[in-house]
Amino acid sequence: MGAADILSFIIFLPAIVAFILMISTTKVEDVRNIAFITTIIILVLVMKIYLNFEPKAEMQFVTNVPWISKYGINYNIGVDGFSLTILMLIAILIPTSFLLLWEGRTKGYWINMLLVQTGVTGTLLSLDIILFYFFWETMLLPIFLIIGIFGSGNKVFSTIKVTVYTMAGSLLMFVAIVYLGVSYYNEFGHWSFQFDDLTNLSLLTYTEKFWLFLAFVTAFAIKIPLFPFHTWITATYSDAPTGGVFLLSSIMAKLGVYAVVRFMIPIFPDVYIQFSNWFVFIGIFGLIYFGIAALMQDDIKKMFAYSSASHLSLIAAGIFSLNSYGINGALYLVIAHAIATGGLFLLVGLLHDETGFKTIKDLGGIGKKAPIFTFMFAIMLFSNVGLPSTNGFVSELLIIFGIYQFNPIMGYISGITVLIAASFMLWLFQRAILQERVGSALQMRDLKVKEIIGLVPWVILIFLMGIYPDPFIDKFEPTVTHFLDDILRIDEIIKSGAVK
């Protein structure tokens, strides 16, 4: 197995293990242990990739073999600064989240968790746009089953809603992908869906580009979710089981952001620059809107759903701010937010399982009963609101700088509204965790050793990335610079006066 094959191995190992487990009659404990060991193996392999990765802008560990040669579709995977960071993130988050989900799950749950991992890593590493679509859709199917089978409340409705919603978005994107391929064929005389080749398209008219851009952005905006495509999140997040919410919020939503950076910006640079104003505005509007919506919620899961959407809107604003502060900050926040929200959702899931409540007014007095739980919860919360010395602080600061550089007024607004997030989070913490409960005390156990072990890497990352961010930013910084200088040629465009 050469170095390049490691990536394929990383992608497909979980799926292969999942299929073997599916047809075998293993006990649920063994299934869980095997699944956990699989994710650990993947973590080790990803570590190897991470250490061997040279901080350059180009793709590394590339495997490129024909798949459907008549249409120039290749199995083309590789990793660069962007994807490497997120790959590392996923590889760490999934096994540790297993530790928090350890008890009381069924066989199907673990199998689906493994399948999701194949879907997300595949999406992340694809460099062929059809292959990307392939994994993008496939990763939804296990989530569909996880929510539908293991969810609570009005789960069937939520499941069908989220599935039809995201599928409709992806199918729009599918048309756009095919259209791009056909345009490439008409321009160059041979088929190709390679992402590198598609960036060479030059004959598309502005109207065509605009509609294609819109189709892509719809698909990704549904997944992220951006305003106004967010209406699926509350029902889904509140009915989905803990694992499902964790995957949706801390991993899949990030892939939406990643896809915007990876595919849309290089393929449609001029539309991206042209509409950056609008998207920064939508981002900041979403930040405020979801922040206020979160303040209103009584259900903790729904509240976190909105707060997560609020942060993702900030990330989107950063992505569209057209400078390295904003984009670096957005990528940094992708990681920070994945860790913090992932942790929060898992802890809330635990809280719900133990006490049976997930509404703020029913909770209280957790602090005394479960001090370690409260401590972990607080760290995640602080990272989420961006307290100094956590990674959330670094990233929010960078994004606000970026937006300020883009447009000072929007910079001020975003700086102030980040406070909203802080306020509702801390308010929640006070009411649900610290304050004494009205009526009898709740049954709540503290974290077990396994769960603490699971959370420790996250806590370390939160502080390490918050205090000493350089080594992390170094990995993706060259790619960002390459993006801004070589693909977008921002400086030239600004000099020429096309963008204010």
Place this chain on the structure above:
Amino acid sequence: MIEQLVYLMPIVTVLIGALILMFQSMYDKYKIKDFIIVSTLFLVIALGFAIFHFGDLFTTRPFNDIFNNVIIFDTFANFFNIALIAGAIGIILIGEHYAQEQSYFKGEFYAILLFSLFGMMLLAHANELITAYIALEIASFSVYIMVGFNTEDSKRVEAIFKYLVLGSFIGAFFLLGTVLIYGLTGTTNISEIAHYVNSNYESDLSLLYIGIAMILFTFLFKIAAFPFQSWVLDVYRGAPILITAYMASVFKIAIFSFFLRAFLQDFISLSGFWETALISITVVTLAIGTWLAITQTIVKRMLAASSIVHTGYLLLGIIALGENIASAYSIMFYLIAYLLSALGAFGLVSHVIADTKVRVTYNDFKGLGQERPYLAALMTIFMFSLAGIPSTIGFIAKFYVFTEAINAGYAYLAIFAILATAVSIYYYFKLIAMMYFYPSHAETTESKYNDGRISTYMIGLVAILVIWGGIGSAIVFFIPIPSIDGILSVVELSVRSLFLK
């Protein structure tokens, strides 16, 4: 002589098999199992003969002094023959359980099935309109009989009469169209009509246009496109489910085999004539099919209605043919993909019905995921494939059709078809939701079912093919197995053989 005979062998073997089965069915001592064995045996031999020429590029007219140009043997027909025979084998083996459980199944059924297959294969070889009509009627009449086979079902009378009366009526249009074309061109031979069209392009061709329109009616009726779709639901509902599967997948392939040949060889230069009409027909077909599929509560009817939607996708390919000959490949690939997915889905429903005799509505599928997890997993694969989810063959097929349609300049139509696909996710996923998200309401235990039999193995095989067709060699690129590229190049070869002189 011998060489020429080899070309004829597949179709002759099927005919001989049909006759032998007919004689065999006169004896009471043979059980359904024996008929299954004999018919499968003949079909496998026929498949062997057909595969003998697999991968060759040829076109020939054996014993031409007898047949006088009416039938043609080329890679194109051979491709369809393989698909038809394989489909029939699939139906027989998957239906093995169902047929043995239902008392109304008799040996004649297999004789008639092979007769209809003979008609369909002849249709694929037909190079002349009258021959095509005869072949079509051989196939149709056999199917009429099989539709009414279920003596226990009160719906069968409605089904058979609807289909028989409407089918015969629409057959008359085909003859009328043939007559009109003959009146203008003086021939019914496809390649000669093409010759006439090409050399008299400037003159008045209105008779030909009317003739083509008439023939198009038959085509649209048989594939159940708007405005001839109304028979589908009742006929599919009343027929034994094996025949429903047979009509939805195998028969459709046979219809396309002839009309694709006719379009590609003859009428391609006239495509501007039917373009507008076909576009509106496609749009309405997609819309009506989608609407019907959403409103069904019986799974069999839902599958029937969704087959109308798939017809719409295929019509999209037919429209694109006018601009882009590569669209023919996508149609043929789509037919194969639909054959596999529909075979699996209908077959699985038949297998489940055979055991419990009640599982017909969505509700009856509740809890199947717990009771029989393997079957539910297989059904999920087929639903994914029908809905066109990546990692199944249905996705690749949809990708081809949409790509070629957009390449031919029908982007809006493709977007409309995509919308229909988005809605289709609802009714396909509803079944998956029923199987997995609800507890079972039967208190029966798992051990009651005997799933280790030919039916289930065959369904499993079809499921593997569905997955393999969707993934191909991409993911197992280090293992040298034939990939989807292989199917595509075979399809391309078939179309090229049409234009061999």
